[in-house]
Structures are given as structure tokens and as C-alpha cells.
Amino acid sequence: MEQQYIDFYKEYHTLIKQHSAALMNNFRDAAFEKFERLGFPTSKLENYKYTDMSAPLSIEYGLNINRLQFQINPYDVFKCDVPAIHSYLFFVLNDTFYPVNSTAKQHLPEGVIIESLRTAAETYPQLVEKYLGKLSNEKDDGWIAFNETFAQDGFFMYIPKNVQLSKPVQLINIMRSDVDFMANSHNLIILEEGAKAQLLVCDHTMDHVHFFANRLTEVFAGKNSVYEHYKLENTNVLNTNVSNLLIHQEDSSNVLTNVISLHNGVTRNNIEMLIDGENCESLLCGMVIGDKNQDVDNFTEIVHKKPNSQSRELFKYVLDDTSKGAFAGKIQVAKNAQKTSSFQTNKNILLSKTAKMRTKPQLEIYADDVKCSHGATIGQLDEAAKFYMQSRGISESEARLLLMFAFTADVMDNIRINALKDRMKLLVEKRLRGELSRCEGCMIC
């Protein structure tokens, strides 16, 4: 499976580089060599035991290495019909950042840069060079190496020192193609000291072909910065999504990540929060609602490198039919990371006998003065609670719905944008009722 991509790179690497930025090309050949060595991660690897990508990888995807633009304007196609969420709205079409129109760019505070990574790398090379690849280059992961080999562009966001965005930034990834298509994009997000930003990433598909998206996102949260990263996946069964989200935190930074999967095909989210400062707060949340053949594997890693920081992790899955879920929660506390507190919870409900959940908490603690805990459960809906509700006249189906909704409530409560929280609750309720359609447009805006 790897061979066709290896041959492809050998043949077209000049063209790939020609349509990308020098800073991205700097590590491209090294990444390619790494990919040649590692190949695609298979289920034989411990960390990929429950992610079987052989079926989606057997499909032949088109790649847009010539960076052809599409003929649609997403600002026209995606009209906001719930104006409750005021956001700075941006689009990535397949793997290309859509040129920002003037209305989207206006009102951005001075010094804030939101651009295509390629353009940013050419316009602000010193800034981009300082960060780009600094987290991902170190990784020995086949998907990251593959991304760095083929990604030619992506999303770039820079928030200068002490600038606080008053509105969230919304990034919509749209997959649009007439043939089976693969997109690789590399995103870079930088918050300088004291900066504050909220990013909402929505993954959507527009066509019923097979899509494969491989997204690599590096986030640098400077001292005292506050960053919130929300990801909503509402795609369809033909969609495969591999995402690597690497977050670096400096002293006293506060980062929240909340990853929500409502509809998808096969999804693998790798999330790493590297706490490289003292007095940091890190909150990593997520939830999955799966039915049919949906398959979601969230592989998370929180690394405490310095003392006196707190992290909390909360993941919930509701799985029906023959859907599959996996969760891995690795927490590493380095020897000198004393006074760390880290709490992890993963709770799962299986609604059918054929749904499968695998959960693996993994704590590696090398410091001796820490507070850490973890807990994982897999169960069914609470029968006593269901009967209690029925005894008040609530129908069984409604009682089940209320319980499932309640089960996900604490993940929802970790959305700090109120309008988004309300909207998300509505989407989850519709999803649980089976009323939420798969990707007929942007569900959030």
C-alpha cells in the first residue's frame, strides 16, 4: 500500500515542492525517508492496535499536488443560518486554504494573522520557521511522516502578545471532489504570551465519494495564554480521518481541547498535550456518538514535563449497532514534575450487543509527589434511572434519550462558548434522536 505513494513521491517530489513553501520543503525529504522506513501504521503496532486502516487505504485516491483551485466560493455556499455564533469564519477546501475575503478578515485585531500556511511561510518566514515542524518533526509516526511528505499547505493562525480575540475563529474543512480524494494539510497555531483564542474546527464532506483526510496541527500556547480547541466531526461513512493534534504549553498557559465525533467513517485522532511549563491547566475532553459501522479511535497523551501543573481528561462514548470505539489515555509525569495533578475519566455506554469499546488508561509516573487518578467504565444505560423516569410517564424511548443526553452533558459543559454549547447540545440531541443528517452543510454556523 505504501509503495504507490513512495513511487508517486519519487516521481513528483519536484512538483510537490514547487507548489509548496520552502519552509515546508525543508523537512519534506527527511519526512519521506521516515515514511519509507515506517510505512503506514498498522494494527500490528501496539499504539494502533484498534485502528485498522487497510480498507480505506486500499482505495486509490486522487491528490491535488498542482494546487488547482475549485470553482466554488464557500462563503456563498455556507451561509450562516444560526447567527448566534459570531465568529471569524475561514475555510479549507480539501487541503487548500480558501483566499480570505475582505469581510472575514476585517475586525481581526491588529497583528493577528490568519492565512494559508504556505503564504504565511513565504510572507513571515522568521515567525513560521521558529515553530513549524518543531513538534511534529520529532515524532516517529507513519501518519505524521506521510503528512509532512505530502502536505503542501494548511491553516495558519498567529495571535500576538497579549491580544485576546473576542470572537471564536471557525475553520471549516470541506471535502469536495467528484473522485475519491485524499487531502493532507499541516496547520500551525501560535499564541504568544498572554494571548487568547478559541478555534472551532468543523470537518464536513460535500460529496459521496471516498475521502481520506490526514491533518496535522501544531499548537504553541505561550506563557499565560488561553487557548480553546474544539473539533466537530460530522462527516459520513465514506470518510476516513486521521488527525494529529500536537499542543505545546508554556508556563501558566490554559488549554482546553474538546473533540466531538457525531458522524464519521473511520477516524483516528492522536492528541498530545505537552505541558512544558509550570502552573499550566490542561483539559482534554471528547465524545463519540457511533452507530452503524462508525469507528473512532482517540489516542491521547498528556505529558507533564514540569512541576505544579494540572490536567484533566474526560472522554465519553455512546455506541450502537456494530460501531467501534477505542480510547487510549496515556499520562506521563516526568521525574521532576512534582506536585502534578492529573485526573482521567473514560466512560462508555454500549447500546447493542455488537458494539465494541476498547479502553486503555496508561499512567507512567516518575515523580513521587503527585495526585493522579484514572477510571474507565463500559456499561449499559442505567435501568433504575430509566424505570424511575418511566414511572413518571416518560416513554422508554424518551427516557433512553434523556439518559444518553445526560451521559454526554459533562463533555458539553466543557464548551466555554455559550452559543456553541447550546448549538452543540441541540446537535447532540438531534443526533441521538436519529434526526441529524449527515453533513448537508455546516451544522454549527
Added chain:
Amino acid sequence: MLEIKNLHASINGKEILKGVNLTIQAGEIHAIMGPNGAGKSTLAWVLSGNPAVEVTHGEINFNGKNLLEMSPEDRSREGIFLSFQYPVEIPGVSMVNFMRTAVNEQRKYKNLEPLSAADFLRLMREKKELVEMDNKLTSRSVNEGFSGGEKKRNEIFQMAMLEPKLAILDETDSGLDIDALRIVANGVNKLKRPDNAALVITHYQRLLDYIIPDFVHVFYDGRIVKTGDKNLALELEEKGYDWIKKEVETPIEQ
């Protein structure tokens, strides 16, 4: 209103109810007393349709309908209400959402329009006063973090919201201090009407100082073994249950 005939029921294959006969008319208050393990709560569960209990024999007629064929939610919509001995905590489901769903599903069953938000909140406020329930409680998740007394008060609040025809109070007095007991009993009395009835299951006589029963039944070994008026409760309080046990266990032919 309610007619139970020769009811036998078991839990996990063990027979708990061994031939219960009981008739309740509109306007009446019945008390069931008896020692632990006699099957009092099991009777309450059968009436409310708890799937943990299997009815093996007998029939229950409620306002002309076969109760045993109904789902728990339909029994509730027909007017059966069980105040749980151990109310269930439901984290993440707010009291308001829970009650609104319940009230509106009951209304739907009766072909009534759902209550508007304003009307619903007005109703909540009115019924909360009845049981002197703290505002804070209704803004929380159902029973979550409630004290024992608050949970029981919440049961009576729900009963007030749903206005059942037959209220079954299963050990509503257990775990209540004397003030809470008075408030709960007061709530029950205020809800009493000539067209509804109550079945009060209790261990002790003290609740019956506040809720005066028309009939007192003594439950023992899965059956009603003695029926009397409110004075029977006083007698039990004084003498305990042992004399009843002796009376029952003495073979009749002797």
C-alpha cells in the same frame, strides 16, 4: 378504583407475594404496615410496573383496565404514582427538563397541548410551595446530591405536579426528621381529593399521626393477614409485630 386479586409475584425466581387481595375506592387512604421483608415494597413495584418483579398469578384492575398489561409509563399516565423508597439520582438530567418531559408526555396521552414554558414554570412554582421545596433543588440534576429528606420532598413535589389518581407512598417517612415528616404529610393531605386515593406503606405508626388512614392492613409473608381501622396501627405500635406473626403461624385447625 383499584382491585388486586390473588396476586403472586416473584423476584429472581423467589416468590415474594403469595396471594394479595386488596380493594381501594376513590377517596380512601389505605395504610400497609408490616415487618421488614414482608413484601410491602414488592407490591408497590408490581403496581408501578417495575420489570424486576415477575407477576406469576393474579390480576390487577385499575379503573376498569388491566394494569398488568400496561407499560410503566402508561400506568403513570393512567394515574398511578409511586413515591420511591429510594429515589434514583439521575446526573445530567435537570429537574426542570425531567418534570417538563413528564408533564408534557402525560398531557400528550390525554390529547392535551404541551404546557408553554411560562405556564410550566408557574405550575412548578406553585407546587414547590406546597412541599416547601428550595428553589435551588429544582435547578439541579434529578436527586443528585439531595439529602434523604430532600429526595422524599422531591417525590411529593413530583406527585403534586402529576396529580395522580392513586398515590403509592413507599416508606416515604423513612429517613425524615419530624419537620420534614410534617411537610411531606401536609403535602399529601393537601393533594387529597374525593376522586383520588392513596396507599401508604410504612414501617412505623408516626406518619399515620399526620396522614389518617381509613384502613390499615398488616402485611406478613407476602400477604395481607389483618385489616382494621387506624386503631390497628396504634396497636401495632404498642405491641410490635410478634403477636401478628404468632397469630398467622398458628395452624387454623387447632
